[in-house]
Amino acid sequence: xGQSLHQVYGHLVFSTKERATLISADHEGxxxxxxxxIVRNLGGSAIEINGMPDHVHVLIRxxxxxxxxxxxxxxxxxxxxxxxxACGGGFKWQGGYGWxxxxxxxxxxxxxxxxxxxxxxxTESFQEEFRRFLKRYGVEYDERYVWD
Numbered sequence: 243x244g245q246s247l248h249q250v251y252g253h254l255v256f257s258t259k260e261r262a263t264l265i266s267a268d269h270e271g272x273x274x275x276x277x278x279x280i281v282r283n284l285g286g287s288a289i290e291i292n293g294m295p296d297h298v299h300v301l302i303r304x305x306x307x308x309x310x311x312x313x314x315x316x317x318x319x320x321x322x323x324x325x326x327x328a329c330g331g332g333f334k335w336q337g338g339y340g341w342x343x344x345x346x347x348x349x350x351x352x353x354x355x356x357x358x359x360x361x362x363x364x365t366e367s368f369q370e371e372f373r374r375f376l377k378r379y380g381v382e383y384d385e386r387y388v389w390d
Contacts, residue, residue, distance in 0.1 A: 248306035251289070251344040253352050255375065256318065257297035257368055258336035259390065260347070265295045265387045269328055273321060274298075280320050290356040291351065297368045299356040316338055337390050342371060342379050 258264045265273060270293070277300060278288035285305030293299055305313060318335045330360070344352045345353035355362075369389070376383055 248304075249346065250304040250306075251346065251349060251352075252302050252310075253342045253344050253356070254300040254314070254317075254339060255271070255297065255342070255371075255372060256303065256314075256339035257336045258337050261296040261336075261368055261389075263295035263328050264291060264329070264333050265298070266329075269325065273325060274326070276322050276324050277317060280317050284313055286313070287295055290353045292356045292359045294359055294368065295362050299359060301349075301352050301356050302351065310341055314341070338388070340375055340381075342375055 274291040274293075277291050277298070281300070281302055285307045287303040288300065289300040289303065291298065291390040300317070304310070308316075318339070322333055322335050366374075372388070375381075376388075
């Protein structure tokens with residue numbers, strides 16, 4: 243085959259450092275737009291971005307030219323820099339993240355889930371949500387190292 247083809251979707255989830263409520267309603271739209279631009283600049287496509295004051299969900303078609311680790315380093319680093327400039331400092335993302343695979347047949351369901359963040363967090367904390375994702379995807383983890 244002469245052409246390299248790639249179609250991988252991911253549901254990225256990460257929080258602010260110590261789940262501090264640092265993403266204000268005044269900044270979230272601009273932050274999500276910025277994150278979409280970062281995803282595009284890295285060769286991916288942002289499908290949906292939404293979150294809460296303490297975390298974000300980013301549904302993407304992943305880049306075929308950027309490793310997952312480099313992708314996350316750039317996404318979190320550049321958006322953190324922007325948030326610090328926009329908000330006067332003190333903004334940090336947690337050290338880690340969750341990257342969960344999404345099949346093309348489940349994209350609309352994942353998009354609706356990301357869009358519904360504000361609604362479903364009326365009854366579930368970020369920690370409960372993230373533990374549920376880890377369990378659903380069969381990810382082994384040590385509770386001592388998940389939260390920072």
